[in-house]
Amino acid sequence: MQAETAAAHVPALEAHWGGGASPFGATWQKTMMWIFIVTDGLLFSGLLCGYGFLRHVSPVPWPRQSEVFSIPFIALMTFILITSSMTMGTAVTAARLGDRKRALNNLVFTIVGGLCFLGCQAYEWSHLIHEGARLTGNPWGPPQFTQAFFVLTGFHGSHVFSGLVILIITAIRTGMSKTPAQGIEMAGLYWHFVDLVWVFIFTLFYLL
């Protein structure tokens, strides 16, 4: 009986996990991109778990974020990133539909959004450093607070920066009609991932 049940599952398992050209019904480029996104997501997951634990065991009261950061300014950064994700999605679909001009325009909007976000982050960092925030300590309480801040936002900012480099290269190549629609889709997946990570950092670090 068990052997029959196992035999009945074999075709279904092969259909999903049997490998071949497209084990998830996606191209190998997209599958590899998703594998990369999952592994990169685990990096941020580890950082956020570490932050949560450090905060949980901190012997000194954790500072109120609204007294350290300008929450409206952080909200502006969130608005910029969400808007850039919308333009990126539009660029991906336009490329799929063969509308190269719209794809290129929206890629440029996305790049401008990314640059604005990085500018805001540079301003936030310089402002906090000016107020005494360091990796080794800060005026607001536990040193783990600024350690978590610099590591989390620093890693995220480096991802935004690398995403911008990818987008600029993609935009230039799209302008020269050298990027296939799938190339823009891959760049888009990475950019949306950067937005996705910010959703978690915004909630867990800045609001909670």
Added chain:
Amino acid sequence: MSVTTGNPYRIYRITWVILLLITVAMLAAEAFHLPRIFLIVFLLAFMMVKATMIGGNFMHLRYERRSLALVVAAGILVTSLILYSFISREFRYITERLSQ
């Protein structure tokens, strides 16, 4: 990837508006100083809604095969729990060693 009929860009605009509304609601909840437990539940629930909308609509996971979406979502969630347990265990081990 299958694209919906009608205006193919509409989904991104709708998602954008909903994400902004959710963000405003989260900021309002933080500003009105809700009881801590309500604030945590409220913000975490909205965070997951936002993540699902970005993954589903912007990253097109809703159009992909379900196995891919499961690998991405369940993989990260389950591994996060394992990571947290490892981090807490290792942290306690290190602090005990340092205090000896």
